[in-house]
Amino acid sequence: MIASLRFILATLVASFAFSGLALAEKIVVQVSDGNPATWNQALNVVGNLREVYGADTQIELVAFGQGIHMLKFDAPVSSRIVEAQKNHGAKIYACEISMGRNKLVRNDMAPDVVFVRAGVEHIIARQREGWVNIRP
Amino acid sequence: MIASLRFILATLVASFAFSGLALAEKIVVQVSDGNPATWNQALNVVGNLREVYGADTQIELVAFGQGIHMLKFDAPVSSRIVEAQKNHGAKIYACEISMGRNKLVRNDMAPDVVFVRAGVEHIIARQREGWVNIRP
Amino acid sequence: MIASLRFILATLVASFAFSGLALAEKIVVQVSDGNPATWNQALNVVGNLREVYGADTQIELVAFGQGIHMLKFDAPVSSRIVEAQKNHGAKIYACEISMGRNKLVRNDMAPDVVFVRAGVEHIIARQREGWVNIRP
Numbered sequence: 001m002i003a004s005l006r007f008i009l010a011t012l013v014a015s016f017a018f019s020g021l022a023l024a025e026k027i028v029v030q031v032s033d034g035n036p037a038t039w040n041q042a043l044n045v046v047g048n049l050r051e052v053y054g055a056d057t058q059i060e061l062v063a064f065g066q067g068i069h070m071l072k073f074d075a076p077v078s079s080r081i082v083e084a085q086k087n088h089g090a091k092i093y094a095c096e097i098s099m100g101r102n103k104l105v106r107n108d109m110a111p112d113v114v115f116v117r118a119g120v121e122h123i124i125a126r127q128r129e130g131w132v133n134i135r136p
Numbered sequence: 137m138i139a140s141l142r143f144i145l146a147t148l149v150a151s152f153a154f155s156g157l158a159l160a161e162k163i164v165v166q167v168s169d170g171n172p173a174t175w176n177q178a179l180n181v182v183g184n185l186r187e188v189y190g191a192d193t194q195i196e197l198v199a200f201g202q203g204i205h206m207l208k209f210d211a212p213v214s215s216r217i218v219e220a221q222k223n224h225g226a227k228i229y230a231c232e233i234s235m236g237r238n239k240l241v242r243n244d245m246a247p248d249v250v251f252v253r254a255g256v257e258h259i260i261a262r263q264r265e266g267w268v269n270i271r272p
Numbered sequence: 273m274i275a276s277l278r279f280i281l282a283t284l285v286a287s288f289a290f291s292g293l294a295l296a297e298k299i300v301v302q303v304s305d306g307n308p309a310t311w312n313q314a315l316n317v318v319g320n321l322r323e324v325y326g327a328d329t330q331i332e333l334v335a336f337g338q339g340i341h342m343l344k345f346d347a348p349v350s351s352r353i354v355e356a357q358k359n360h361g362a363k364i365y366a367c368e369i370s371m372g373r374n375k376l377v378r379n380d381m382a383p384d385v386v387f388v389r390a391g392v393e394h395i396i397a398r399q400r401e402g403w404v405n406i407r408p
Contacts, residue, residue, distance in 0.1 A: 025260065032313065032408050041168065041201040045256055048233055052257050065313040065408055097320055120317055121324050124297065124404050132260050135271060135407060136168050136201055161396065177304065177337040181392055184369055188393050268396050271407060272304050272337055 024056040025049075026131040028123055029090075034066030036076050038136065043080045045136045050088040059088065060126070064095035064119025068102055071110050081110045095119030160192040161185075164262040165226075166271040168255070170202030172212050174272065179216045181272045186224040195224065196262070200231035200255025204238055209246050217246045231255030296328040297321075300398040301362075302407040304391070306338030308348050310408065315352045317408045322360040331360065332398070336367035336391025340374055345382050353382045367391030 027049055031042045042061060049059050061084065063071050070077055071094045084090040094113045099105070106115060116122045127133050163185055167178045178197060185195050197220065199207050206213055207230045220226040230249045235241070242251060252258045263269050299321055303314045314333060321331050333356065335343050342349060343366045356362040366385045371377070378387060388394045399405050 027260065034309070037170070037202060044201070044233075044237070048254050048256060052254050065316070066309060097316075101316070118320050118324050120320060120406055120408070123406065124299065127404050132263050134256055134259065136256070163396065173306070173338060180337070180369075180373070184390050184392060188390050268399050270392055270395065272392070 024058065025053045026058045026126070026129075027053075027060070028126040028131050028133050029059065029061045030119075030123055030133060030135040031061060031063045031067035031070055032065040032119070032135070034069060036070075039067070039070040039075070039077045040080070042070075042136045043077060043084055045134065046084045046088050046090045050090075055089070058131075059090040060093060060131075061090050062093040062095070062116075062119045062122055064098045068095060068098040068104065071113055072104065072108055073110050075110070078110055081113075085112055093119065093122055095122075160194065161189045162194045162262070162265075162267040163189075163196070164259055164267050164269050165195065165197045166255075166259055166269060167197065167199045167203035167206055168201040168271070170205060172206075175203070175206040175211070175213045176216070178206075178272045179213060179220055181270065182220045182224050182226045186226075191225070194267075195226040196229060196267075197226055198229040198231070198252075198255045198259055200234045204231060204234040204240065207246050207249055208240065208244055211246070214246055217249075221248055229255065229258055231258075296330065297325045298330045298398070298401075298403040299325075299332070300395055300403050300405050301331065301333045302391075302395055302405060303333060303335045303339035303342055304337040304407070306341060308342075311339070311342040311347070311349045312352070314342075314408045315349060315356055317406065318356045318360050318362045322362075327361070330403075331362040332365060332403075333362055334365040334367070334388075334391045334395055336370045340367060340370040340376065340391075343382050343385055344376065344380055347382070350382055353385075357384055365391065365394055367394075 029042055029045055046059055046061060069075060081092060085092060092113050093116050094109055095118055096115050097118050123133055165178055165181055167175060182195055182197060205211060217228060221228060228249050229252050230245055231254055232251050233254050259269055301314055301317055303311060318331055318333060341347060353364060357364060364385050365388050366381055367390055368387050369390050395405055
């Protein structure tokens with residue numbers, strides 16, 4: 001019963017994050033793959049989402065695991081990371097656990113990236129808040 | 137508060153789409169990978185889902201990104217696409233944005249495929265309606 | 273209307289499984305990829321989830337499709353499967369349909385693995401119970 005109340009509470013919390021069906025989507029795009037073709041595809045998806053859903057939609061991209069290399073300042077997609085941030089209004093997150101495993105420090109990464117402890121933790125939190133998780 | 141009401145409304149809308157726990161599942165299978173092994177695996181999953189959940193369950197397969205090549209009329213899995221439609225009752229969707237990026241036109245694609253503007257848009261809409269998204 | 277009631281009932285059932293926002297997460301990790309790099313990444317994620325969410329969180333790993341090879345007793349990650357079970361408290365599931373397709377029997381598999389008819393069926397059931405599905 002207490003668990004039920006907690007769930008209902010969680011749903012209400014989510015409702016404040018997810019501001020309506022047709023009004024503004026909230027989408028978190030996951031990249032955990034080391035293949036640059038997947039990186040480009042994820043960045044295509046970010047652009048498509050902005051075009052399809054319009055300016056109000058919140059779009060985030062979270063890189064972890066082998067996907068973390070996508071966010072290195074000298075990655076083959078580095079100019080597209082800036083484009084996703086500036087032109088498509090996406091917030092980009094880097095997983096610090098994955099950075100550590102790959103001996104990457106903050107200075108190795110693309111500008112304006114947001115650092116989070118664990119990429120999966122951020123993705124799970126967003127799902128609990130009512131965001132949709134897409135892994136292109 | 138208005139956001140809460142919207143969320144509850146969305147839940148009620150979803151409830152009409154998702155007609156019960158044991159009665160009829162609704163599953164949207166995502167393919168966004170260019171590897172034919174993944175295409176075959178996704179088609180295996182479609183068959184398994186039909187067998188496990190029975191005739192009432194709604195099954196869709198959405199191809200986008202590098203996965204779009206799976207739906208070409210001459211793809212190595214083309215006979216299995218027909219089987220998924222005819223024998224397993226799956227509805228198959230092709231992403232027109234991905235077709236454009238790969239210079240594919242409707243005549244290049246397998247018969248009876250449904251064309252949607254953006255594959256991710258369809259997947260997100262289904263999730264908001266209460267469908268489960270599986271990416272094999 | 274009956275469908276709505278069913279959905280609300282499903283939500284209440286889920287609430288008993290998902291015992292609160294901050295208290296205990298429930299996460300099902302999917303592996304359906306034949307690449308050992310993905311297997312190691314999924315096992316990293318299991319360890320990270322345990323560290324981030326603490327002892328109360330329920331963590332499961334489900335292998336199906338080409339991912340089933342991860343759970344062979346002689347797989348390159350076999351010692352890490354034991355570590356995931358013993359040290360990280362993860363429950364590991366093998367898909368019997370995938371085992372059959374790959375001519376694997378129960379004796380070919382790692383110890384203490386739980387066998388389920390279809391891996392996707394287990395993942396879908398967990399999602400309906402309120403678990404988060406992560407595919408690293």
